[in-house]
Amino acid sequence: MKDPLQKSLDEQLANLSRDIPLPRNLWPGIRGRLDRNPRRGRPMAFAAAAGVVGACVASALTWAVLHGRAASPAIQVAAQAPSFDEPRNPSYVAARDELEVNFRERLALLDPATRARIEASLAVIRRAHEDIRKALTSDPASPVLEQLWQSTWRDELDLYERVVRATQPTMTRT
């Protein structure tokens, strides 16, 4: 059972307000710095990612056509989108999710040993992505971390694309 004195201390801590009113309005200073330092653009990295996504979407659409399936709404949206500016773009995310579904379907066609190797590779990429994301949260201004983070996005999409592409001949023969 908890020590009553310790319980009293915990209750006092629990009763502390987590909010403390600011003695002055900091927004003007923040706003001024945002003007001078707009969020960094990522044109090159995401152009590359968009290229990979575009290839994947094309593959997925080809696959859908070859198998008489209508492309899903997510793929249609992604295919119509002029660009994928960021991974947070809903169209981008929807297209990526749809591609992962297609990737999973293709993966199921491969032999167990190959499948295991690909799953292991994907796990490594995702673990790296998550680790870098956490590090980036702590150090959001780090260009190195940001570059690595973008790189893991590309690696994941590239893996999807390669699996889709590698299984294409098998699919067309059946």
Next chain:
Amino acid sequence: MLHSAGAMDTAVEPADLIAAAVGGDLVAFEHLYRQFSPRVYGLCLRLTGQREAAEDCTQESFVAAWRALAGFERRSRFSTWLHRIAVHTVLARRRGLRVEYEVAEPASGLPEVAAGGDEPPLDLERAIAGLPDGARHVLVLVGIYGFSHAEAALALGVAEGTCKAQLHRARGLLAAALGLEKS
């Protein structure tokens, strides 16, 4: 066990404002600042023990948050994400200003008005401010702001076991400072 402020912090977050800010909407980001700055400031003030440093860290935190918004994946609450940035900002600043912090009066920036209730918590706040840095940081994060030990350890760059030991130490020191020790 200390309460978990994070677990209790179930207030609905303004998803529309967050989404707009992620999309680059400065007005939405200003609204987020209005809503979340008192908590970020409270966290910074209790971690630094200095009003001016806490103001600077609060400002830095929101600037850093704006720049990092594109990386916010919504796997955690926005407030949790923002608090992690604030902790990192405080620790980064502290590393550069260690001497200044050591000579500052610990309680100089504490709130002058009690948050509510019958008993002003100022003694407790002063006692927290007087804790050694490591113990105070863990107590503030885990005891007041609801970080888990794992989250606090990650934010502070220490092992989880160290985090637990520091919390135990902080509670003992606080109990002594407040006269809550067993006689």
